Amino acid sequence: MNDCFRWLYQQRQRIDLLPSNPLSKALLYAHERETQLHVFLANPGGPVETNHLERAQRVIPMGRNNFLFCWTEIGAEQLGILQSLMVTCRLQGVNPYYYLVDVLQRISLPPARDVLDLTPRVLKDKFKDNFLTSNLAQMG
Known part of the structure; x- marks a missing residue:
């Protein structure tokens, strides 16, 4: 992986690549996420994506109309805590x-x-x- 990131760095130094070039954008994207990629590659058993977490949290934006009836900020905060707890239950x-x-x-x-x-x-x-x-x- 270190060789790959060295190559990416060398490619980013090319003077013939303009910032608007798609390859330039891809190289910058990979460079900005180098630390996260190292963590991901060091833990091959980890999930590739977080879709299961996003699906579990979907109930929160779906209930926005219901939140209008919380009446107070404290009530809305308590509802958020309760919903987070319920999502954690389902994930477990x-x-x-x-x-x-x-x-x-x-x-x-x-x-x-x-x-x-x-x-x-x-x-x-x-x-x-x-x-x-x-x-x-x-x-x-």
């Missing part, structure tokens, strides 16, 4: 409903220092066989 493979039922019950249990155990990833690993359920589930 945790049912958001079961997650909320479980967390809302565990949050009142001591000790408060264990609050990091309530994130979707940790909760899934730690309590996957022992999710707390609501009394409503037993009623019907």
Whole structure:
């Protein structure tokens, strides 16, 4: 890879390439992203694109009309936090409903220092066989 980036640098030094030349633009593009390309190439198991994250976040722009009814900035901020949490649940493979039922019950249990155990990833690993359920589930 280092040889490739050296070659890219040498090509960028050519005086016969105008800045408007498509090759010049491509060379500049690669040069500006050299660090990111090194990180990507050093981790071959990483995803090539972030489409799954973009799809998961699509609910936020889709709900913009609903945000008009938050009434306050604090309400809108809380809604954003809640939506981000729900997207994180889905990405971790945790049912958001079961997650909320479980967390809302565990949050009142001591000790408060264990609050990091309530994130979707940790909760899934730690309590996957022992999710707390609501009394409503037993009623019907």
